[in-house]
Amino acid sequence: MYSTGTLLKTDNPAIYIVDNNEIRHITNLASYISFGFQEKDYRKISDQELSRLNPGKPIGDWRDLSPDLKLYIKEHLWREKLAVDIIIVNYNSLPHLKKCLQSIYTNTDYPYNIIIIDNNSTDKSREFLARLNNITVVYNQKNRGCAAAWNQGIKKGSNNFIVLLNPDTEVTLDWLYPLVKTAAANQDIALIGTKHVNENEAVIHAGVIKKNNKFIIRKHPRDNPDVYNEPGDVARIHGACFMIKRELIPKLGYFDERYFLYSEETDYCLNAQNKGYRIYYYPVKIYHYEKGASIDQRKRQKIRLESIDKFKKKWGTK
Numbered sequence: 001m002y003s004t005g006t007l008l009k010t011d012n013p014a015i016y017i018v019d020n021n022e023i024r025h026i027t028n029l030a031s032y033i034s035f036g037f038q039e040k041d042y043r044k045i046s047d048q049e050l051s052r053l054n055p056g057k058p059i060g061d062w063r064d065l066s067p068d069l070k071l072y073i074k075e076h077l078w079r080e081k082l083a084v085d086i087i088i089v090n091y092n093s094l095p096h097l098k099k100c101l102q103s104i105y106t107n108t109d110y111p112y113n114i115i116i117i118d119n120n121s122t123d124k125s126r127e128f129l130a131r132l133n134n135i136t137v138v139y140n141q142k143n144r145g146c147a148a149a150w151n152q153g154i155k156k157g158s159n160n161f162i163v164l165l166n167p168d169t170e171v172t173l174d175w176l177y178p179l180v181k182t183a184a185a186n187q188d189i190a191l192i193g194t195k196h197v198n199e200n201e202a203v204i205h206a207g208v209i210k211k212n213n214k215f216i217i218r219k220h221p222r223d224n225p226d227v228y229n230e231p232g233d234v235a236r237i238h239g240a241c242f243m244i245k246r247e248l249i250p251k252l253g254y255f256d257e258r259y260f261l262y263s264e265e266t267d268y269c270l271n272a273q274n275k276g277y278r279i280y281y282y283p284v285k286i287y288h289y290e291k292g293a294s295i296d297q298r299k300r301q302k303i304r305l306e307s308i309d310k311f312k313k314k315w316g317t318k
Contacts, residue, residue, distance in 0.1 A: 005072035007042030010050050015042065019069045022056040030185035031061060034177075035073050036082035062110060062177040074111045083111035084176060085157030085246075086165055089149040091119040093167040094128060096289065101132075103170035103287075110177040112163075115156050117149040145260035146239075154254065160247060164265075166240040169196075170287040179243045182231065182282055190248050190277035191269060193237025196288040197223050204288065207234035207281035223285070234281045239265030241286045251275060256314075261300075262307040270315055 002008070008016040008023065015026045015037075026032045059065060065073065077083050086104065090097050097116075104114065114135040118125055120142050129137045138152055150164055161180055165171075179192050196205040206218040206228035215235060220227045242265065244252075252272055255264050269279050 002043070004068050005076070007037055008045050008050065008053075009042045010045055010047045012047070016050065016055060017059065017069070019056075019059075019066050023050070023053045025055050025058040027058040027060045028181075030181045031059065034082070034181045034184035036077050036080040062181075063174060070109070077111050081159050082161070082180075083113060083159045084161040084163055084180060084243075085115055085153070085159045086112050086163045087115045087117070087150060087153030087157065088165050088167050089117045089119060089146055089153070090121060090125055090129075090167050091143055092121045092123040092125065094121070094123045094125045096168040097125065098128070100165070100167050100169055100171075103172075107171050107173045108176050109174060110180060112176065113157065113159060115153045117153050117156075119143040119145070119149055145257070147255035147259045147264040148257040150264070151254040151257065154244075154246075154249065157246075160245065162244045162246055164239065164242055164244070166288065168289045169240055170289075171241075172285045172287070175284045175286065178282055178284055182280065183243055183245055186278070186280070188276070188278050189280045190245065190252060190272040190275075191237060192243040192280045192282050193234065194241045194282060194284045194286045195223070195228060196238055196240055196286050199287070199289060203227055204290070205238040205240075206283070207238075208236035210235045228281075229283045231280065231282045233278055235279065236266050236269045237279055237281065238288075240288045248272075248277070252277075258310055259307050260303055262304045263311040264307075267311060267314070 002018040004018055004020055006018040008018070015032050016023050017026055088097070088100065101114070104112070115138070116129060116135060117138045117140065118129060119140050126139060136156060138156060140149065154162055161183060163176070163179070182192055183189060193207055195203060198204050201223050203218070203220040203223050208215050208217050218228055252268070252275065256267050259267065273279060
């Protein structure tokens, strides 16, 4: 019998995988792609041999895998650098950062690597981060702002998929795999955003659409299964949680570091669209508390206006 993880292929387009002495049909080709297997990885068998092996229940999603097969595929993903680099920029956000990290540990099954860029925090964040294991931390000697710190995190990682995540967010169960699956199956998608919900279960951001020549942030007073639960193309996404494909960085470049805070993700969306790529929304639920860095409100507003001014000078009224 073939060992767990062996991929089998006959003359038909289907792919099969061995899972603890059971042959299982991979029904969703996007799953096969995002698991990172290539033609060199599978073994060619005849239709007759396959029929003798008796394929068992099919695999349609990551959640359908047995623990042993998940472990095998995770090891393969690490070898092929197909895990996810989760990049968090922190500045004096320790209480939220702790909850954010715990939500990742609790709700993430797909393999990931956490990279934290600390922008010279003074709230004991550094002491906390120094005690953590299995994460990568970069300690800046000054607050370099969001765009510059994101770039540091991207350069520090090596996995094919990148998620930029605010420290004042909490992820929900199985949030990561649908983003990977969507990114892997669509070559023309550059960025994928998520559904952001606040502590009152109100949808505060579900992508930006363009209607009648106006940009509209999709919101709703209460999240439910009928509210913005269809994936699809959007004009812009929110920077609190979104995915980038590392393979596109040479074409898209890095974030414009002239933005200290605000507008950097909108700038990047326009950059990607101008180069022919799609911006996509996937309704994975992320709690976003909008209580990030403890910056004085007057200073925050000044930074916001400066970023808007830089954006308009660069892009006009887009």
